[in-house]
Amino acid sequence: MFRIKTLNKISPAGLSVLDQTRFSVSDDVENEDGILVRSADMHEYQFSDNLRAIARAGAGTNNIPIDRCSEAGIVVFNTPGANANAVKELAVCALLMASRKITAGAEWVRTQAGAGADVEKVVEKGKSQFVGPELSGKMLGVIGLGAIGVQVANIATKLGMTVFGYDPFLSVDAALSLSRLVHRAMDLETIYKNCDYITLHVPQTPETRGMINEDAMHMMKGGVRIINLARGGLVNDDDMLVALESGKVAAYVTDFPNNKILQGKNVVAIPHLGASTPESEENCAVMAAQELKDYLENGNIKNSVNLPTLVQEWSGESRLCIIHKNVPGAIANITGLLSKDGVNVENMTNKSKKEYAYTVVDVGTRVSQTVADEIRALDGVCRVRLLNH
Numbered sequence: 001m002f003r004i005k006t007l008n009k010i011s012p013a014g015l016s017v018l019d020q021t022r023f024s025v026s027d028d029v030e031n032e033d034g035i036l037v038r039s040a041d042m043h044e045y046q047f048s049d050n051l052r053a054i055a056r057a058g059a060g061t062n063n064i065p066i067d068r069c070s071e072a073g074i075v076v077f078n079t080p081g082a083n084a085n086a087v088k089e090l091a092v093c094a095l096l097m098a099s100r101k102i103t104a105g106a107e108w109v110r111t112q113a114g115a116g117a118d119v120e121k122v123v124e125k126g127k128s129q130f131v132g133p134e135l136s137g138k139m140l141g142v143i144g145l146g147a148i149g150v151q152v153a154n155i156a157t158k159l160g161m162t163v164f165g166y167d168p169f170l171s172v173d174a175a176l177s178l179s180r181l182v183h184r185a186m187d188l189e190t191i192y193k194n195c196d197y198i199t200l201h202v203p204q205t206p207e208t209r210g211m212i213n214e215d216a217m218h219m220m221k222g223g224v225r226i227i228n229l230a231r232g233g234l235v236n237d238d239d240m241l242v243a244l245e246s247g248k249v250a251a252y253v254t255d256f257p258n259n260k261i262l263q264g265k266n267v268v269a270i271p272h273l274g275a276s277t278p279e280s281e282e283n284c285a286v287m288a289a290q291e292l293k294d295y296l297e298n299g300n301i302k303n304s305v306n307l308p309t310l311v312q313e314w315s316g317e318s319r320l321c322i323i324h325k326n327v328p329g330a331i332a333n334i335t336g337l338l339s340k341d342g343v344n345v346e347n348m349t350n351k352s353k354k355e356y357a358y359t360v361v362d363v364g365t366r367v368s369q370t371v372a373d374e375i376r377a378l379d380g381v382c383r384v385r386l387l388n389h
């Protein structure tokens, strides 16, 4: 029985992937083998000795201490693209909210009614304060052309916008999905200097943290409208408050409100609703649960952010799953040990991702725990699992 701990509310469709005869799932299991999480902050989380995998039902993994997981041989999964449509739809809404003062206008109407005014009369008099421009004919800069950015860029062309996209690491898949109408910007300056609207779709990393700061906003057009459905830390809040106050930034729509940014003029704050649709919650939960299940049961890795993709058909009685440092001699050490113990390899795959590697060895006979223990003791080995078919 595998024990799975949930750190956030996970859609029942995902939980149903983990059948009750093999998995015990709850928010209070101890010594868990796996974790299902959405946005809970895990940076201070004490890993159980048993913990083998964390599946993030979503895209961003900045809430998970990835380096600490890799060192401990814990596989971290996410669910690429599973919530992209939900975020794209909210991005369209955010573009409109950045323009048309819809939220401010709606709040004003309610306060008028609350103050006893004849709403039908005052709206016609008061509406001029909520005028805002149309999207059609304006320039949009999309920073980050991954699962979400590509969809936002493509749909914005259909709204009549001229779209520039910037992504120095554009994947082949993303390039193939990108509309021919979207212009590739080769640097951020092109986006900053030319765009009326800028929308962020990059992960929050040490490189992207605070990228929208005083220097960046200095290059932007006066009255630019900025949309951040990616992560709060991408924007320097102090610099943004100054830019909002001066009118340099005409509107800032963020899915990541905090007490400071809420003080700003023309801030539209959304309570992290980007992926909050039943469809997206279900897609993410199902994908995350499937990834966790396949890893715990078969050692297969798909969509991990810290380890390589490795899916191998079973071809023996026992399977050794070895997470180790990606260093010369690691595989020779493993196979040397197996041959010393008289273990015949039926099938073996090794893949690497940056500093870490994963080796799966299928053997025809049942392997003893002693062999797994010997491999575990090798230099650079982070985690060894022995699975029997």
Ligand SMILES: NC(=O)C1=CN([C@@H]2O[C@H](COP(=O)(O)OP(=O)(O)OC[C@H]3O[C@@H](n4cnc5c(N)ncnc54)[C@H](O)[C@@H]3O)[C@@H](O)[C@H]2O)C=CC1
Binding pocket: 058, 059, 060, 061, 080, 081, 083, 084, 087, 143, 144, 145, 146, 147, 148, 149, 166, 167, 168, 169, 170, 171, 174, 201, 202, 203, 204, 207, 208, 229, 230, 231, 255, 272, 273, 274, 275, 276
């Ligand atoms: N508001 C919400 O509820 C949600 C927020 N997100 C956020 O959106 C981010 C993007 O999500 P996806 O598009 O699904 O991820 P993705 O991994 O498919 O795309 C991210 C893209 O950003 C690019 N990138 C990385 N560093 C860059 C840089 N310095 N400059 C320009 N491009 C850069 C990558 O090459 C990649 O193409 C996530 O990391 C997450 O933080 C994602 C889903 C829901």
Ligand SMILES: O=C(O)CCC(=O)C(=O)O
Binding pocket: 038, 039, 057, 058, 059, 060, 061, 083, 272, 274, 275, 276
């Ligand atoms: O689970 C959620 O609602 C948040 C989604 C998100 O921020 C992400 O996928 O990166």
